[in-house]
Amino acid sequence: MKVIIHPSQVYGNIIAPPSKSITHRAIILSSLAQGQSVLENCLICKDTLYTLSSVKKFGIKTVIRKNKIIVNGNMGIFCKKSKLIKLYLGNSGTTLRFMTAYACLTKNKVLIDGHSRLRERPVEELVIALRKLGSKIVFLGRRKTLPILIKQGNFHGGKISIPGVKSSQFISALLMIAPYSSTDVTINLDDVSSRPYVDLTTGIMKKFGAKIVQSDDRCFLVNANRYYKAVDFKVEGDYSSSSYLMAAAAIKRSKISIAGLNPKSKQGDKFFLKILNKMGVQTSWSNQILTVSAKNNLKAISLSMKDYPDIVPTLSIIASCAKGITRISDIGHLRHKESDRLLAIASQLKKMNINVKISKDNMEIEGGTPQGAAICSFDDHRIIMSFSILGLAAQGNTTIQNSETVNKSYPSFFTDLKDLKANLEIIK
Structure with missing residues (x-):
């Protein structure tokens, strides 16, 4: 697909x-x-x-x-x-x-x-x-x-x-x-x-x-x-999967409200809310509903992601649209995921005209203007979802093969994006 x-x-x-x-x-x-x-x-x-x-x-x-x-x-x-x-x-x-x-x-x-x-x-x-x-x-x-x-x-x-x-x-x-x-x-x-x-x-x-x-x-x-x-x-809502929806609000300077998340959750990837705040994105809770909104330019940050590997791909997408260089450290274990995620993220960001450097367990991303491209999925659900979000803010269309791999963790991902008014085509 x-x-x-x-x-x-x-x-x-x-x-x-x-x-x-x-x-x-x-x-x-x-x-x-x-x-x-x-x-x-x-x-x-x-x-x-x-x-x-x-x-x-x-x-x-x-x-x-x-x-x-x-x-x-x-x-x-x-x-x-x-x-x-x-x-x-x-x-x-x-x-x-x-x-x-x-x-x-x-x-x-x-x-x-x-x-x-x-x-x-x-x-x-x-x-x-x-x-x-x-x-x-x-x-x-x-x-x-x-x-x-x-x-x-x-x-x-x-x-x-x-x-x-x-x-x-x-x-x-x-x-x-x-x-x-x-x-x-x-x-x-x-x-x-x-x-x-x-x-x-x-x-x-x-x-x-x-x-x-x-x-x-x-x-x-x-x-x-x-x-x-x-x-x-x-089972409560998933912060890891919801991070893509939050990232969409951030890079498109829009507002998205997400129900079903636990404000007191022990899920580590709830840390993504703190990341968003540091980068200039507003988050608020009302009646157990999280609202993510952004109006101003996104800020580059520096931080360790040792404890939060699953949201590094999402963070890299927001960093691509932020002003300055975002430095992400302690992420060598991303090489042992569904793909070598450090290599996958860096290679595909470069395709979209974003400057990125990686070392053994660190990554630097310089924000810029992403260009639409043909993205390699690496058969990795998190790579597909992350670059689908970046495609919303790119100049030109972004295509991703083998996109059915999102069924590994978020089968309704593209349906949910369409419900949020994203313009996308699925070709089977």
Whole structure:
């Protein structure tokens, strides 16, 4: 599918898509709970469907009704199957990390594989930790990547130190299975990027009844033999996906109101509101509705994005339209996403006549006047959505191939843009 973005004004009211991160976690926790959970306002997209189909392969019964998922948990008790369980996870890094740990609760042999890009994404640190906690896992791929074979779960718990520089999902994956260990689990963090995602995980675990003790900011103790409780759980709106709509208001000097976001959310990407404010964009709340508006020129800023990798592409789009040079640091882990996002962002901004420099883990963007161009998607949903927004402010049309990849996280993205009066064509 190809999309053609025509320069156009956008404005109006929209409802935020549900959170992908929270939907993933709610599926995992409810599948391990005692009883039936009803998950409301779930994001039904490619990635979350990979997680849902994976738990079903372990015998979990689920029903989807529009954006509601009903999950019958098994208390972490899995029937042993005679056949090898095969999980194909597409390009979902979240599903990869979460299901690698999840499979270690079972007594089944499990083969995990995915898209060629998923075979390049890091999982070694998680596998090392799971081995130390009792599991037998073998790498079948080169360079200690997918495919992997879990020969025996035997997750018995204990103490572990794990780095989370490449992905905080290693830590979240261990935390979520920890209550089903035979002994308490203590996790010490050596270092971690995207730390807010770990806090998001522990917050949702507590809603499902887990007991977690933090002696300090880098040490978690999770009590064993404490089953999750079934709950009725509503997924809040997604700040990561909503950042594109906010960026559209910023670069088009317009006003967009977004319903469905939680003003008190633990989602790390709520930090995007602070970024907008620093760049001269106004944000305000009224009756749980966020309004983003911009009238004046955007300001360049300098900041670390170590904890907020998913909104770096969106920030780069606003920086392209700001006055001055925006300096973004501590973003080397973007090279391990659905694409090498540092390279992808820089190469496509240059196509649109924006000056940009990248190093190992930093990026500098000089604001200017973007020119319409043929954008390479890199099969990366966040690259597609970001450059679709920049196309609204470009001189000339912007075309993006393989734009259906937005289904990975935000299936209604182009429909929502049209609802905000964006002028675009979709050619299938």
